Amino acid sequence: MERRKFLQYAGVGAASGLTGCKGESESKTQQVSTNTNKTWEWKMVTTWPKNFPGLGTGAEFLAKQINAMSNGHINVKVYGAGELVPAFEIFDAVANGSAQMGHGSAYYWKGKYSALQFFSTTPFGMTAMEMNAWLYHGGGMELWQEAYKQFGLVPAAAGNTNVQMAGWFNKEINTLEDLKGLKMRIPGLGGEVLKRAGGTPVNLPGGELFTSLQSGTIDATEWVGPYNDLAFGFHKIAKYYYYPGWHEPGTTLECFINQSAYDELPENLQSIVMTACRVANQDMSLEYIARNNDALNTLVNEHKVDLRKLPDDVISKLAELSQEVTAELGYTDPLARKIFDSYTEFYNKSRAWLDISERAYLNLRTG
Amino acid sequence: MERRKFLQYAGVGAASGLTGCKGESESKTQQVSTNTNKTWEWKMVTTWPKNFPGLGTGAEFLAKQINAMSNGHINVKVYGAGELVPAFEIFDAVANGSAQMGHGSAYYWKGKYSALQFFSTTPFGMTAMEMNAWLYHGGGMELWQEAYKQFGLVPAAAGNTNVQMAGWFNKEINTLEDLKGLKMRIPGLGGEVLKRAGGTPVNLPGGELFTSLQSGTIDATEWVGPYNDLAFGFHKIAKYYYYPGWHEPGTTLECFINQSAYDELPENLQSIVMTACRVANQDMSLEYIARNNDALNTLVNEHKVDLRKLPDDVISKLAELSQEVTAELGYTDPLARKIFDSYTEFYNKSRAWLDISERAYLNLRTG
Numbered sequence: 001m002e003r004r005k006f007l008q009y010a011g012v013g014a015a016s017g018l019t020g021c022k023g024e025s026e027s028k029t030q031q032v033s034t035n036t037n038k039t040w041e042w043k044m045v046t047t048w049p050k051n052f053p054g055l056g057t058g059a060e061f062l063a064k065q066i067n068a069m070s071n072g073h074i075n076v077k078v079y080g081a082g083e084l085v086p087a088f089e090i091f092d093a094v095a096n097g098s099a100q101m102g103h104g105s106a107y108y109w110k111g112k113y114s115a116l117q118f119f120s121t122t123p124f125g126m127t128a129m130e131m132n133a134w135l136y137h138g139g140g141m142e143l144w145q146e147a148y149k150q151f152g153l154v155p156a157a158a159g160n161t162n163v164q165m166a167g168w169f170n171k172e173i174n175t176l177e178d179l180k181g182l183k184m185r186i187p188g189l190g191g192e193v194l195k196r197a198g199g200t201p202v203n204l205p206g207g208e209l210f211t212s213l214q215s216g217t218i219d220a221t222e223w224v225g226p227y228n229d230l231a232f233g234f235h236k237i238a239k240y241y242y243y244p245g246w247h248e249p250g251t252t253l254e255c256f257i258n259q260s261a262y263d264e265l266p267e268n269l270q271s272i273v274m275t276a277c278r279v280a281n282q283d284m285s286l287e288y289i290a291r292n293n294d295a296l297n298t299l300v301n302e303h304k305v306d307l308r309k310l311p312d313d314v315i316s317k318l319a320e321l322s323q324e325v326t327a328e329l330g331y332t333d334p335l336a337r338k339i340f341d342s343y344t345e346f347y348n349k350s351r352a353w354l355d356i357s358e359r360a361y362l363n364l365r366t367g
Numbered sequence: 368m369e370r371r372k373f374l375q376y377a378g379v380g381a382a383s384g385l386t387g388c389k390g391e392s393e394s395k396t397q398q399v400s401t402n403t404n405k406t407w408e409w410k411m412v413t414t415w416p417k418n419f420p421g422l423g424t425g426a427e428f429l430a431k432q433i434n435a436m437s438n439g440h441i442n443v444k445v446y447g448a449g450e451l452v453p454a455f456e457i458f459d460a461v462a463n464g465s466a467q468m469g470h471g472s473a474y475y476w477k478g479k480y481s482a483l484q485f486f487s488t489t490p491f492g493m494t495a496m497e498m499n500a501w502l503y504h505g506g507g508m509e510l511w512q513e514a515y516k517q518f519g520l521v522p523a524a525a526g527n528t529n530v531q532m533a534g535w536f537n538k539e540i541n542t543l544e545d546l547k548g549l550k551m552r553i554p555g556l557g558g559e560v561l562k563r564a565g566g567t568p569v570n571l572p573g574g575e576l577f578t579s580l581q582s583g584t585i586d587a588t589e590w591v592g593p594y595n596d597l598a599f600g601f602h603k604i605a606k607y608y609y610y611p612g613w614h615e616p617g618t619t620l621e622c623f624i625n626q627s628a629y630d631e632l633p634e635n636l637q638s639i640v641m642t643a644c645r646v647a648n649q650d651m652s653l654e655y656i657a658r659n660n661d662a663l664n665t666l667v668n669e670h671k672v673d674l675r676k677l678p679d680d681v682i683s684k685l686a687e688l689s690q691e692v693t694a695e696l697g698y699t700d701p702l703a704r705k706i707f708d709s710y711t712e713f714y715n716k717s718r719a720w721l722d723i724s725e726r727a728y729l730n731l732r733t734g
Contacts, residue, residue: 069436069642071635124732127725129496129529129656136650137657162496163724225724244727268438272639275436279642282649283503289496290504290713293720307723315731346657351732353660356674357530357592358494359729360611364682365491366722 040265042076044255045094047087047104050080054227054288055253058159059103062255062280069272074265076101087205091256095151100261103158105253106144107188112151114329115336118343119144119155121251122329123190123322126343128160128250128285129358130350135252136278138346143339152259156277159253159284162292164245165229166310167222168213168238173310176317185209185221189329190247193321206232213237222247226295227288235303242308246318253284407632409443411622412461414454414471417447421594421655422620425526426470429622429647436639441632443468458623462518467628470525472620473511474555479518481696482703485710486511486522488618489696490557490689493710495527495617495652496725497717502619503645505713510706519626523644526620526651529659531612532596533677534589535580535605540677543684552576552588556696557614560688573599580604589614593662594655602670609675613685620651 044063048056063076081087084099091109094102107120119140126134134140135157148155167186171178180198184191191201204212204221212218214237221238222245223229235241255277262270299305310318330340411430415423430443448454451466458476461469474487486507493501501507502524515522534553538545547565551558558568571579571588579585581604588605589612590596602608622644629637666672677685697707 065638065642068638069635071633127728129653132649133653133656137654163728165724226720243723244731245724246728246731249728249732266438268436271432271435275432275642275646278646278649282499282645286496286500287504289500289717289720292724293716296720296723297716309723309727310731312731319732349660349664350656353593353656353663354729355733356610356663356676357532357612357659359726359733360676361494361530361613361616362721362726362729364611364613364677364679365616365686365718366726 039072040074040100040261040269042074042100042261043084043098044076044078044101044103045084045090045099046078046102047081047090047108050078050083052080053231054161054224054284054291055159056080058253058280058284058287061283062103062158062276065276065279066273069276070269074269074273078103091151091153094256094258095153097258097260100258102256103253104256105251106155110188113147114332115339116147117189117329118339119147119252119254120188121248122326122343123193123247124249124319125322125326126250126347126350127354128162128252130347130354131160131250131252132157132281133350134343134346139342140346143335143342147335147339148256149259153256154259154262156255156257156274157252157281158255158277159281160288161224161248161251161253162285162288163225163250164222164248165225166242166245166247167220168229168234169220169240169242170213170216170238171219172240173242173308173314175311176314179314182220183218185212185218186247188247189322189325190222192325193247193318196321196325197317210234210237225288225292226299227291230295230299235299235305239306240308241299241305242310244310246310246315246322253281255280406439407441407467407628407636409441409467409628410451410465411443411445411468411470412451412457412466413445413469414448414457414475417445417450419447419595420598421528421591421651421658422526423447425620425647425651425654426622428650429470429525429643432643432646433640436643437636441636441640445470458518458520461623461625462520464625464627467625469623470620471623472618473522477555480514481699482706483514484556484696485706486514486619486621487555488615489693489710490560490614491616491686492689492693493617493714493717494721495529495619497714497721498527498617498619499524499648500717501710501713506709507713510702510709514702514706515623516626520623521626521629523622523624523641524619524648525622525644526648527655528591528615528618528620529652529655530592530617531589531615532592533609533612533614534587535596535601536587536607536609537580537583537605538586539607540609540675540681542678543681546681549587550585552579552585553614555614556689556692557589559692560614560685563688563692564684577601577604592655592659593666594658597662597666602666602672606673607675608666608672609677611677613677613682613689620648622647 046059059078063078066074066076085093090102093099105120106116109116144155182199185204186194186201187203194201209221213221413426426445430445433441433443452460457469460466472487473483476483511522549566552571553568554570561568576588580588
């Protein structure tokens with residue numbers, strides 16, 4: 001039966017130009033016969049050091065998925081930051097076609113268009129589950145596509161850190177007063193919030209954080225969470241480790257693809273690329289859940305890190321300022337407004353539901 | 368360059384029997400040339416009514432992903448419960464090869480092997496995020512594979528409901544006393560817990576719940592959550608809608624595949640099938656987040672449903688009994704013990720981490 005089916009398909013494949021008029025299974029098989037002889041060599045440039053735990057390994061995971069599912073028809077090779085282009089030039093490199101794919105996070109490109117930050121994370125914004133639900137079942141992805149289209153790029157969510165840690169501090173945070181004058185490495189919207197709370201946000205690349213914190217150039221720094229933070233050795237030079245990461249409650253990592261390179265692919269390979277991104281998106285998030293606690297245990301039990309929760313009144317003030325900063329970002333232009341409205345509407349709904357499901361359950365099991 | 372690469376590959380493909388000795392890209396391309404002419408017609412039997420929201424549509428989503436990515440090389444057709452075989456016979460149907468794939472949930476097969484319930488959900492157990500992290504980054508999947516191997520099946524996680532609702536009640540639950548004699552439709556481990564709390568668990572198929580609750584044959588029933596519950600119309604006949612779903616905090620849906628059918632596929636198609644399952648797994652979970660709140664709004668604001676939280680002392684007792692029931696299940700035989708130990712070890716870790724990340728964040732944003 002399979003053989004007969006194939007012969008029938010082959011007959012259809014021989015007739016050209018009928019794809020649009022034929023049934024789904026027939027038009028698909030036309031692609032089988034036309035595309036098996038072609039392979040695509042793709043470069044993926046990233047903002048991470050090669051194989052950086054979680055983030056860089058997530059990019060490798062994505063490439064492997066594409067290569068395996070496409071049976072080598074697409075052969076993606078991953079380049080760490082600086083190997084082909086510096087970290088913050090990958091957006092342009094993919095836009096101009098010198099690489100086909102990039103792996104980073106949308107808030108890095110706020111200089112290109114500030115509202116892109118909505119597709120990474122916002123302070124006191126959505127968690128990983130909510131972001132993905134908005135992107136795939138709430139209209140978020142269509143808006144992201146619209147925002148990247150002007151750069152000739154096709155976006156996909158391709159990873160998530162989940163809720164991060166608030167960061168490493170050498171000053172105790174007991175009241176709002178303690179934020180005044182605090183020199184902290186905290187980029188983006190979180191930095192703007194800290195500034196409005198009286199602090200001094202600075203932006204430094206990851207590689208300079210340890211020395212800056214050690215020398216006292218900064219009083220505090222956020223990074224990611226225990227899995228990545230342990231590797232950086234912050235516990236050796238910082239007094240307090242604060243949670244939770246109000247400024248990055250579910251940071252979405254991205255894969256973006258050069259539009260022409262994407263359009264050149266037959267449909268099934270496009271589908272493979274997009275599905276691989278979705279699996280990479282979930283997998284990174286799961287890996288962080290699995291690894292963060294082991295690292296936290298090491299930090300707390302072995303290195304005796306002083307783990308602290310940010311005080312309630314500090315949280316309240318930061319929440320209020322976050323809402324202000326996020327709304328301002330949403331009012332910059334018509335597309336930003338459309339993104340902001342969609343994000344906000346979805347978030348209000350998901351928050352109400354998660355309050356009586358996920359949150360209620362996490363609380364009751366803790367007692 | 369692409370053309371040259373292909374020619375080089377084709378040469379390798381012509382030499383046979385060298386797959387194991389050649390580099391990765393070479394052996395892959397051997398598959399390209401040998402497998403493009405073959406298609407597989409697969410049947411997916413399910414425990415859901417055809418296109419049942421969330422669950423049945425999740426099975427369709429999975430089939431579409433496989434069909435699209437494989438370019439029709441695998442053509443999966445989905446059958447609703449009863450179309451080919453009744454809902455609870457799909458496990459045997461796939462095991463004996465009359466269908467290639469099944470879509471259900473592992474706790475349905477507890478009659479085959481009771482410890483399979485760990486791969487669905489346990490009362491007061493892991494959430495969706497934790498279950499997936501355990502399966503893909505904590506050794507859970509290997510144990511699931513071991514458990515299904517004896518039936519000639521290959522398992523995959525292929526959906527999740529997230530935290531469910533506690534259910535629809537016609538009796539108020541204010542104290543532990545109110546559970547005594549309560550006739551409630553609640554199958555599986557949750558039912559056993561209710562029994563130990565003095566209640567009378569009954570198991571009824573979904574189609575009989577409305578009438579049974581209406582006629583007073585049962586005092587209460589659990590089902591899934593607002594999205595599915597609204598469609599069933601329980602609000603018309605039940606007084607109270609309780610949360611959260613302590614008995615099913617993150618129910619994993621599954622896809623299982625006949626081992627011989629799976630082994631017959633070339634590697635890239637196996638990879639496509641497994642990746643499609645992972646995306647279907649995430650997608651269902653996201654769809655529930657996106658849809659549940661709209662349905663909850665309709666229930667509460669339009670139908671004036673009386674939404675209630677289970678009281679703390681009831682929760683404490685149910686938690687204690689759940690631990691007892693789950694541990695007993697884990698002590699039934701050596702494999703069950705291995706599963707239980709792995710589940711418990713992972714859960715203790717993930718719970719500790721989520722306490723200061725996900726839970727702390729969900730609480731602080733609610734204020």
